[in-house]
Amino acid sequence: QKEVEQNSGPLSVPEGAIASLNCTYSDRGSQSFFWYRQYSGKSPELIMSIYSNGDKEDGRFTAQLNKASQYVSLLIRDSQPSDSATYLCAGKDAGNMLTFGGGTRLMVKP
Amino acid sequence: EAQVTQNPRYLITVTGKKLTVTCSQNMNHEYMSWYRQDPGLGLRQIYYSMNVEVTDKGDVPEGYKVSRKEKRNFPLILESPSPNQTSLYFCASSLWQGTETQYFGPGTRLLVL
Numbered sequence: 666q667k668e669v670e671q672n673s674g675p676l677s678v679p680e681g682a683i684a685s686l687n688c689t690y691s692d693r694g695s696q697s698f699f700w701y702r703q704y705s706g707k708s709p710e711l712i713m714s715i716y717s718n719g720d721k722e723d724g725r726f727t728a729q730l731n732k733a734s735q736y737v738s739l740l741i742r743d744s745q746p747s748d749s750a751t752y753l754c755a756g757k758d759a760g761n762m763l764t765f766g767g768g769t770r771l772m773v774k775p
Numbered sequence: 776e777a778q779v780t781q782n783p784r785y786l787i788t789v790t791g792k793k794l795t796v797t798c799s800q801n802m803n804h805e806y807m808s809w810y811r812q813d814p815g816l817g818l819r820q821i822y823y824s825m826n827v828e829v830t831d832k833g834d835v836p837e838g839y840k841v842s843r844k845e846k847r848n849f850p851l852i853l854e855s856p857s858p859n860q861t862s863l864y865f866c867a868s869s870l871w872q873g874t875e876t877q878y879f880g881p882g883t884r885l886l887v888l
Contacts, residue, residue, distance in 0.1 A: 669817070671817075673815055706882075707881075707882075708865055708879035708880060708881055708882055709818070709865070709879050710879070711876055711877070753817060753818065755818075762820070762833075763820070763877075764834075765810075765817035765818040765819070766817050767815045767816055767817040768815075768817055
């Protein structure tokens with residue numbers, strides 16, 4: 666059974682701080698990883714994807730992947746109250762099947 | 776506007792009463808799928824379809840049926856709903872299975888009494 670694990674949170678950070686969201690996965694065959702943001706009562710939206718080891722930056726967001734440790738993270742710099750949401754980590758295997766983690770709820774306090 | 780629509784958005788029903796949740800996309804996407812979301816369990820795939828008349832089971836297909844007679848529509852059928860199917864359901868579509876960007880519908884919240 667392929668698993669993607671996330672701490673459910675809530676993770677609480679003050680406005681302007683760096684939020685660090687973490688994810689581990691069990692399937693070494695997973696090729697690529699995604700971070701989705703889901704506001705309460707809304708559908709998930711893709712915010713970052715990462716395919717190779719290292720960092721990938723997009724604006725205030727940085728995704729990090731370490732395949733040896735089977736670890737994915739998402740850093741949000743200068744966190745804003747509007748970043749408060751649940752963040753879902755997902756891994757895609759060689760068969761293009763997505764497995765989602767349970768999500769981490771982030772709260773950014775003004 | 777490119778979108779995935781689902782109906783109904785909210786549904787309360789009783790055990791054993793057949794229901795259908797519709798899903799439609801207007802982006803000419805080949806790949807469509809259904810997920811259920813339960814607290815702490817993330818999104819779990821129920822069924823997916825890679826094209827018309829091609830459907831396959833996801834991780835949690837028991838108690839569900841789907842059909843893909845047209846490219847744009849992918850209804851989810853619960854022949855005999857049970858309380859453990861109370862959940863939030865999302866339909867999603869993408870250009871093809873390997874495309875990283877999936878477009879999600881707004882969700883259908885189902886309560887089975």
